[in-house]
Amino acid sequence: HWLDPVKTVYKQLKELIVSTKKNDKTATDNQSVNPMVLCFRVKFYPADPMSLHEEITRYFLFLQLRRDLHHGRLLCPPSDANLLAAYIIQSELGDYDIQDHPPGYVSQFKMLPKQTPKIEEQITEIHKTLAKQVPSEAENNFLKKAATLDTYGVDPHQVKDQKGNQLYLGITHQGIMTFHGNRRTHLFVWTQIKRIVYEGKMFIVHVHTAEKQQPIGYKCPTTSACKYLWRCAVEQQFFFTLSSSINAPKVRSGGSLLTRGSKFRFSGRCQTEAIAASGGISRPGPSFTRSSSLPNFSHKKDGKSSLRNTTMPRDAAIKEAKARFNELPVDVPGQTKTEANKLIVTDKETENVVEKAPIASSESSDEVSVSRAMQGVTAAPPTEEKELESPGSAPNSLQIPESADSCIKKLFKHFLVSISFLFSRCIFNFSLSSFFFVFFFLCLLFSLSSFFFVFFFLCLLFSFFSFSFFFFLLFFFIFLLFFFLLSFFFFLFSSFLFFFLFSSFLFSFSSFLFSFSLFLFFFCLSPFVFFLLFPSIFF
Incomplete structure (x- = not known):
């Protein structure tokens, strides 16, 4: 679920906990709530990544797509996957050097869902051909290649068609598309879609073409999943099709004669406004450092540091498990207490975390849970225990004190x-x-x-x-x-x-x-x- 910038984070997390307990009939009031993960993610994938004005913005998109590739969301043929992995290594390590990069160095990089020694050898051969590409150039080539794939920017949702076949529905800048395993079956562009509604568990898209006009329905696992899919689809449609966010209408769906249903109002800027605002920036781009989450190979065995690819810092002692995706679990309380105004970020290093993508392969597509397909947020990697205190605060976790009168x-x-x-x-x-x-x-x-x-x-x-x-x-x-x-x-x-x-x-x-x-x-x-x-x- 995405956070609404208009509402407070605390209120949204409390609502999410309440809805989770309602759906889980076995949960009790005194049951402890699992830590929830708040992540910085890309919500709207641009049609042309090169249209992004600043390099730091393209770098954030590169990190997001690298994560999608690792989790199996960015599905592509093996040759394209090997090329994308080689671009990642070129951005991280620079040019290939037989002294700096011993045999099997690619095995230390977890970039693909199914990474075998044979694939790693192919990635090594491609890495040798990418000499003299600085990190920014390698990242731009990565973005250009990723933007041409069918699964670029796809947030998969688990649905069924009228015959009961298991499908995954994705929403991108092009429109709404469906996948059966690894193969794309349908694509409804935004110009053909006139209306998007939902009724109970049915997600309905009204498609208008030159030949005919017909509503196409897909069945979601639950009513809440269908409502979430409807909100995502309407928001993506408004972002990529509106010329101005002021013209965004208020839409309503899921109601009947005696129920109000759900309403949605688009907030923020649309794609046209974002591109215009980005093009009007006259200041120089902000300087930043690329923090590597992968092992450090820029130091030789004799202790002398390699000078190649000096734009990449290699002396920061950052553990891979701690800062791989910069995901830290936040403990959200089940009830409000007056004695707390502290944020505790905890997790155990001994926990084994396995992150799964809603779409990994045709063999594992049936094992994906509905909640993972809806949320797209998986478990956090193990981190060390930290405690972040706000000024003038004392005891426990993220809580808002309230008086008895209020x-x-x-x-x-x-x-x-x-x-x-x-x-x-x-x-x-x-x-x-x-x-x-x-x-x-x-x-x-x-x-x-x-x-x-x-x-x-x-x-x-x-x-x-x-x-x-x-x-x-x-x-x-x-x-x-x-x-x-x-x-x-x-x-x-x-x-x-x-x-x-x-x-x-x-x-x-x-x-x-x-x-x-x-x-x-x-x-x-x-x-x-x-x-x-x-x-x-x-x-």
């Missing part, structure tokens, strides 16, 4: 909001039900009166023309048969409508009143139809 005010405010909502809903249901019940009795009265009127009219007709009693009974029997058949038809239709609405509204009391009122309405509509059709048929 808690009472919040509780009273929530109580008033709940009472007003229940009162308005009761008034709405009562007024709606009263209207339909009154209409039902009026229709019933009219149906009885129309029945006796037709009966009296038949009696006068047969007595005036002196027809036999047999013809009178025959006409009266046809009249009753037609009346009951029409009533039975409306009864079936109104019953089907009643049970459909009642089941779709999750069997609530308000849905029962509304559905039953509609049932009475359509059932009592039959006398009107009969009164209009009977004279035209028999007279």
Whole structure:
């Protein structure tokens, strides 16, 4: 899940913990919460990485794509994967030197999901051909190559098609695409997508082409996963298609007659505004150092440091397990305590952490969990215990102290909001039900009166023309048969409508009143139809 810059971090983490406990039926209130990982990540992958103005921005994108390649998200043919890995080594170590780089040095670099000695030999041969490329040039070549791949910028979501086939749905700058294993099956560009909605677990994309217009639906594992997928898709569409964020509309989906559904309002800058703001920067680019997360090979065995690739610092004592992806777990409390204003970052070095990507290969795609496919945030690498104190703070973990008066005010405010909502809903249901019940009795009265009127009219007709009693009974029997058949038809239709609405509204009391009122309405509509059709048929 991505943090909303408008809301506070503490509030969003608390909401995430509450929703997690609701989904996990085995969790208890006193159960400790696992440390949550907050990471700095790239949310919107640019269509052209070279359009990024500053080198430090391209470097951050390079780090993100390097992580995607390692986790199996950036899927590509073996030849392209070996070339990307060689660019990483060139950026980290510089030119190949037989004295600095002993045989098997590539095995110390974990760059690919499945890295074998044979693949490492191929990477070494490619690394030899990349001589005289400085780190920035190697990173730019890496970005250019990665941008041409189908899985560039894909955040996979686990879905199923109408046949029940397991697919992964990705959202990129091009549009919405689906993958079956390692193969891309469909691509719906943003110009073809006119509307994106969700209903329960169904994620629906309305695609308009020159030939036809059709909605295409995919089933998500849960309703919350479908809602999250909808928000991601709408946000990506607005970012890459809007000319100005001011023109972003407020969209709503997932609602019904008695539920509000979910709403989304795009915040921040769109791609056009970001590129324009980046192009208007006149200051020189900020200076930065590339912190290597890989083993140090720039020192020779005799202790003399190699001078090649001097732009890369090699003397910083940074452990690979500690700063590989700069991911530190943050302990988030389950309840608010007044004695805390300290951030504790802890983890044990003895923990074995295995990071898995939602898409690794066709063999392992079935073993990916739904939460990993939704969140894209995996477990943190083992780190040493740290304690970061804010100025003037004391005890425990990330908590916000609140006084008793503020808690009472919040509780009273929530109580008033709940009472007003229940009162308005009761008034709405009562007024709606009263209207339909009154209409039902009026229709019933009219149906009885129309029945006796037709009966009296038949009696006068047969007595005036002196027809036999047999013809009178025959006409009266046809009249009753037609009346009951029409009533039975409306009864079936109104019953089907009643049970459909009642089941779709999750069997609530308000849905029962509304559905039953509609049932009475359509059932009592039959006398009107009969009164209009009977004279035209028999007279």
